[in-house]
Amino acid sequence: MDLSLRAALPRLRRGRLSSSSERTAWLNEQYSPSRSAHDFNGSIQSYKAGTDAARAAITGSRHRVLAYGALSSNRIECFLPRAEGVPGGARRGAPIFAFIHGGWWQDLSIDYAAAPAVALTDSGAIYASIGYTLAPAAGLREIVAEVSAALTTIAAHATGMGGDPRRIVLAGHSAGAHLAAAQLTALTPEAPRSTAAGLLLIGGAYDLEPIAESYVNEKVRMSAADAAALSPAQLMPLHDVPVKIRVGEEEPEEFHRNAALLRERWAPSLSAINSAVLSGRDHFDALDELADPHGRLYADALELLGIPLQRAGVGR
Numbered sequence: 001m002d003l004s005l006r007a008a009l010p011r012l013r014r015g016r017l018s019s020s021s022e023r024t025a026w027l028n029e030q031y032s033p034s035r036s037a038h039d040f041n042g043s044i045q046s047y048k049a050g051t052d053a054a055r056a057a058i059t060g061s062r063h064r065v066l067a068y069g070a071l072s073s074n075r076i077e078c079f080l081p082r083a084e085g086v087p088g089g090a091r092r093g094a095p096i097f098a099f100i101h102g103g104w105w106q107d108l109s110i111d112y113a114a115a116p117a118v119a120l121t122d123s124g125a126i127y128a129s130i131g132y133t134l135a136p137a138a139g140l141r142e143i144v145a146e147v148s149a150a151l152t153t154i155a156a157h158a159t160g161m162g163g164d165p166r167r168i169v170l171a172g173h174s175a176g177a178h179l180a181a182a183q184l185t186a187l188t189p190e191a192p193r194s195t196a197a198g199l200l201l202i203g204g205a206y207d208l209e210p211i212a213e214s215y216v217n218e219k220v221r222m223s224a225a226d227a228a229a230l231s232p233a234q235l236m237p238l239h240d241v242p243v244k245i246r247v248g249e250e251e252p253e254e255f256h257r258n259a260a261l262l263r264e265r266w267a268p269s270l271s272a273i274n275s276a277v278l279s280g281r282d283h284f285d286a287l288d289e290l291a292d293p294h295g296r297l298y299a300d301a302l303e304l305l306g307i308p309l310q311r312a313g314v315g316r
Contacts, residue, residue: 027214030254031104033174033203033283038250043284047108050115050291054079054127057118064161068153069146071133076150077110079117079127080161095167095305098128098154102174102203105143106135106219116291119298125305126163128154132179135220140230144187147179151196169198169304173287177204181232181262184239198242198304202290202297203255203283206233206262210254233261242272244300248281255283 034040055063058079066076081094097120101113110131117127132138132146151170158165172180181204183196205211211220212227228234237243243266247259256277263275278286278296289295302309 024213027210027254030252031205031211031214031216033252033255036250036252037282037284040284043287044108044112047112047115047287051111051113051117054114054117058121062121066153066157068150073109073131073133074146074150075110075131076154077114077129077131078154078157078161079114079121079129081121081124081126092162093164093167094124094126094162095169095307096126096128096154096158096163096165097301097305098130098151098168098170100130100132100147100170100172100176100179102172102176103134104216104220105140105175105179106216109134115287116298116301119291119293120301122293123302123305123307125301125307126158126161130154140220140222140226141187144179144182144230148183151183167197167306169200169301170196171200171202171290171301172204173202174204174283177201178206178208178232180204181206182230184237184241184243185232185235186238187230187232187235196239196241199244200297200300200304201243201245201259201262203247203251203286204245204258204262205255206258207231233258233265237266237269240269240271242304243270243274244304245273245275246278246286246297246300247275248278248283248286250280250282251286252283 155165208227289297
């Protein structure tokens, strides 16, 4: 089904809900993608196993942890490509793929966020997994600010890791896609442009007002005003960088609406923005496409990073 048509369905369905309790129940279902996932537990276990495998495979000078704040959650786990004789353990000027995990701002961590590291470092990129403080210990504004600080820290350490601070591609999944999109808006005007040379947004939420009415908000605790102010779809991007918006074909309708809405709102301000549906994928197994050198998201990542697929050793 066309993405624009899929995006219209939730609006039509919401119009048929006769009571606030029905609306709340519908929103709770829409923003519980685990209910419609092929294998939710299996996907989460895969995230953890993939991260463990990356940590086992990429060690020594190719593995670094950066602190961007005083809290234990304020950590960035970096995986560097093979040295190939370059001091410091990475190619000079390597692009950096910075990834923000999901979990509705209240679950998961960098322990579940590095499954794509092996494939992307093999392509010649640095993979940086950004941790952040979870709700309710931190509010959403604080979390957005933490990610901004993390990006500034990655840029500051890029050269020392053999990377290029001008070639940081920011990616996020689910709530992480919201946090990534927020970095391009007035929510983080202090963030230097170099911290986001491109965005890859996967299964994200960019219109937060419906979420504020759902179970998700029990820990996040957004007011209606907060939800409006923190919605990337209600804000204009400050910089013209390439943006790719992706959503799994089998994700709930609200995720399709969010993807279409962000593209519609941002397109007038950006010269290169596109959206696409990942065939046969749900909200969680969509990330398999990023860790797979033959996956759509992997190809998207390499395009944003400026790495040809053939150079990465993948024939298509």
